[in-house]
Amino acid sequence: MFIHEFKYELIRVLRQKDELFWVLLFPIILGTMFYVAFGNLNNATENFHTIPAAVCVEAAAKDKSFEAVLDILSDETDTPLLELTYTDWDDAVELLKENSVRGIFKIGESVTLHCVSNENANAVTLALEQSILETILQEYLTYADLITEIAQTSPDKLPEAISKMESSVSYKKELSLTPGNMDSIIQYYFNLIAMACLFTSFAGAYIAMHHQANLSPLGARKCISPNSKFCSVAAQLLSCLLTQFVCVAVTILYLYFVLKIDFGTSFPMILFTSFIGCILGVSFGFFIGSIGRISETAKNGIMISASLLCCFLSGLMLGNMRMIIESFCPLINDLNPAVLISDSFLTLNIYGVTERYGANLFALLLFSAIFTVFGCLMIRRKTYASL
Amino acid sequence: MSKPVIQIENLVKRYKDFIALDHFNMEINEGEIFGLLGPNGSGKTTTINCLLSLLSFDKGTIQVFGQTIRPDSYDLKRQIGIVMQNVAVFDTLTVYENVDYFCGLYVKDKKTRRNYVEEAISFVELEQFQKFYPKKLSGGLLRRLNIACGIAHKPKLIILDEPTVAVDPQSRNKILEGIIDLNKKGATIIYTSHYMEEVEQICTRISIMDDGKNIAVGTSDELKQMIKKSEKIKIEIPVLSEEDLKNLRLLPHVLHADYQNCQLNIQCSGGRHNLVRILEYLQTRSLSFDRVYSELPTLNDVFLEMTGKELRDNA
Numbered sequence: 225m226f227i228h229e230f231k232y233e234l235i236r237v238l239r240q241k242d243e244l245f246w247v248l249l250f251p252i253i254l255g256t257m258f259y260v261a262f263g264n265l266n267n268a269t270e271n272f273h274t275i276p277a278a279v280c281v282e283a284a285a286k287d288k289s290f291e292a293v294l295d296i297l298s299d300e301t302d303t304p305l306l307e308l309t310y311t312d313w314d315d316a317v318e319l320l321k322e323n324s325v326r327g328i329f330k331i332g333e334s335v336t337l338h339c340v341s342n343e344n345a346n347a348v349t350l351a352l353e354q355s356i357l358e359t360i361l362q363e364y365l366t367y368a369d370l371i372t373e374i375a376q377t378s379p380d381k382l383p384e385a386i387s388k389m390e391s392s393v394s395y396k397k398e399l400s401l402t403p404g405n406m407d408s409i410i411q412y413y414f415n416l417i418a419m420a421c422l423f424t425s426f427a428g429a430y431i432a433m434h435h436q437a438n439l440s441p442l443g444a445r446k447c448i449s450p451n452s453k454f455c456s457v458a459a460q461l462l463s464c465l466l467t468q469f470v471c472v473a474v475t476i477l478y479l480y481f482v483l484k485i486d487f488g489t490s491f492p493m494i495l496f497t498s499f500i501g502c503i504l505g506v507s508f509g510f511f512i513g514s515i516g517r518i519s520e521t522a523k524n525g526i527m528i529s530a531s532l533l534c535c536f537l538s539g540l541m542l543g544n545m546r547m548i549i550e551s552f553c554p555l556i557n558d559l560n561p562a563v564l565i566s567d568s569f570l571t572l573n574i575y576g577v578t579e580r581y582g583a584n585l586f587a588l589l590l591f592s593a594i595f596t597v598f599g600c601l602m603i604r605r606k607t608y609a610s611l
Numbered sequence: 612m613s614k615p616v617i618q619i620e621n622l623v624k625r626y627k628d629f630i631a632l633d634h635f636n637m638e639i640n641e642g643e644i645f646g647l648l649g650p651n652g653s654g655k656t657t658t659i660n661c662l663l664s665l666l667s668f669d670k671g672t673i674q675v676f677g678q679t680i681r682p683d684s685y686d687l688k689r690q691i692g693i694v695m696q697n698v699a700v701f702d703t704l705t706v707y708e709n710v711d712y713f714c715g716l717y718v719k720d721k722k723t724r725r726n727y728v729e730e731a732i733s734f735v736e737l738e739q740f741q742k743f744y745p746k747k748l749s750g751g752l753l754r755r756l757n758i759a760c761g762i763a764h765k766p767k768l769i770i771l772d773e774p775t776v777a778v779d780p781q782s783r784n785k786i787l788e789g790i791i792d793l794n795k796k797g798a799t800i801i802y803t804s805h806y807m808e809e810v811e812q813i814c815t816r817i818s819i820m821d822d823g824k825n826i827a828v829g830t831s832d833e834l835k836q837m838i839k840k841s842e843k844i845k846i847e848i849p850v851l852s853e854e855d856l857k858n859l860r861l862l863p864h865v866l867h868a869d870y871q872n873c874q875l876n877i878q879c880s881g882g883r884h885n886l887v888r889i890l891e892y893l894q895t896r897s898l899s900f901d902r903v904y905s906e907l908p909t910l911n912d913v914f915l916e917m918t919g920k921e922l923r924d925n926a
Contacts (some may be wrong), residue, residue, distance in 0.1 A: 442699045
């Protein structure tokens with residue numbers, strides 16, 4: 225009996241096109257749209273390019289050390305930070321206007337940086353590159369002042385101070401405390417997977433609705449069959465869970481292998497977490513499907529609305545939404561299944577398997593158990609007051 | 612004497628203030644095709660749902676095969692097949708898969724099940740549609756699939772709840788022939804319908820229901836004998852005097868006679884040779900006449916006389 229129900233639920237789900245659309249096709253389409261939309265942003269903000277800059281050394285220049293620093297920054301074998309053009313002031317200004325350089329370091333009695341806004345250039349890229357040039361100069365000036373002060377007050381500690389500065393100064397290498405992907409955009413993909421997990425609720429609801437005589441003729445036919453309703457529901461829920469998980473896994477595989485999204489953690493753990501997410505999605509749908517005498521269309525509407533609301537609050541549409549909610553009502557985040565799922569991915573990515581990750585999974589499984597138990601209580605074998 | 616398969620006594624079912632079944636009684640014996648006839652809303656489907664333990668009821672007892680049926684009466688349910696009023700099949704499964712799925716809820720052995728499924732598909736003549744999905748089937752074929760799903764496990768008691776609604780005449784005849792065939796193979800059948808011709812055609816015994824009550828039970832002939840009007844005679848006569856009409860009204864067993872638009876309409880009560888007696892009178896008076904019609908009473912006449920309502924009005 226169990227195998228019979230399991231087999232036919234498997235066939236049914238794999239042929240139910242509308243369910244497959246929501247749980248498989250829609251996340252893939254949305255993921256591709258994210259990839260296209262965020263792709264340019266990635267190139268602009270995350271991929272490092274050598275910054276062209278002009279250097280004008282005036283005859284009155286007393287300090288040669290900044291020149292030496294610039295030479296070091298432009299002379300690295302790996303992608304150098306700077307590409308320098310030594311020239312006079314007029315030519316440098318011309319280069320800046322042509323956008324051939326992003327700024328001019330003028331080394332005279334003091335060292336200054338000159339930048340201009342350029343409407344022809346990509347505003348984000350230009351701002352970022354000018355900001356790096358500004359940082360280089362500010363860091364240099366700060367350290368120069370510091371060394372001068374140490375030399376004047378404690379000359380014996382000067383070698384030690386210089387040594388420490390050399391070891392800590394880095395302009396372009398990020399020191400990360402985690403092997404995970406620190407790209408903030410990854411959060412959108414985690415939310416996307418959470419959404420796919422919640423969309424498995426449609427299949428769960430179908431099972432509940434088709435086990436109740438007062439909700440569908442199929443439910444009535446099943447109710448008069450000589451079988452344990454619990455056995456039938458268990459077989460179908462398990463079958464449904466597996467098929468829905470496969471669909472979500474296909475989405476994750478697509479993101480990982482086709483779109484090359486770096487989830488920053490071990491792939492099996494991502495799959496495992498999404499499996500738990502699917503358990504929650506299916507049980508949530510099962511619960512919604514079992515309540516009241518509401519039409520199938522209305523219940524599907526409730527599930528789409530609830531899933532999308534949860535995803536919206538977790539930051540699927542607005543990246544900082546979750547932080548906004550955390551600041552004024554953190555309880556919503558604690559109860560929001562989409563947040564719990566995406567936060568599990570995020571925790572895995574940044575910290576690995578931690579207490580927080582375990583707490584998230586525990587909460588997801590607890591909610592799933594509550595939904596399933598209440599769903600079973602509502603659809604248990606009984607006579608109805610009306611059909 | 613055959614054993615009772617179903618015994619319903621004093622069944623009362625209320626929906627708030629509305630009484631759906633009002634002290635309803637019914638006994639169905641083994642081997643019968645029992646018809647539940649009544650207009651929509653008369654309580655036929657409610658009776659079936661109470662019988663299947665799908666609906667709770669307020670009062671009364673229901674026994675199936677001598678036992679009280681409950682939601683977990685699996686042994687009893689295994690002997691029952693139901694063909695619902697609404698088609699209950701999976702759109703995502705083919706004809707074969709649908710029948711196999713529902714048969715599998717009753718029959719565990721795969722080999723036996725395969726034989727049963729093939730027999731059921733053959734019985735409803737859907738062999739060439741085995742790989743079709745329900746959406747590709749016409750209304751009549753879909754109804755036949757619905758029947759196959761309900762009877763594939765070879766139940767002893769088959770309940771057919773208005774299985775021919777919205778079915779074309781050809782498919783309807785196939786379904787009715789199939790029901791008679793199932794009965795010949797040993798199944799007891801409960802057939803609900805508001806189509807009196809169908810009930811009259813196939814049922815061995817009929818219960819006429821109205822407003823949740825059992826108005827009359829018996830064979831078709833027994834029911835017709837319960838009413839006064841037994842025969843309607845229509846004769847086309849070009850000319851008929853008032854005096855002749857009065858004389859005709861005085862003939863034995865004539866309940867009513869009128870003459871309108873060159874047509875003489877006479878209603879007779881029971882009794883034989885009513886038509887012969889009327890025609891003899893017309894001949895003795897040398898009255899010429901054209902066509903003559905004689906109609907025996909229908910179940911609609913029975914229903915009309917017992918309730919004052921037309922059964923067809925709600926059909």
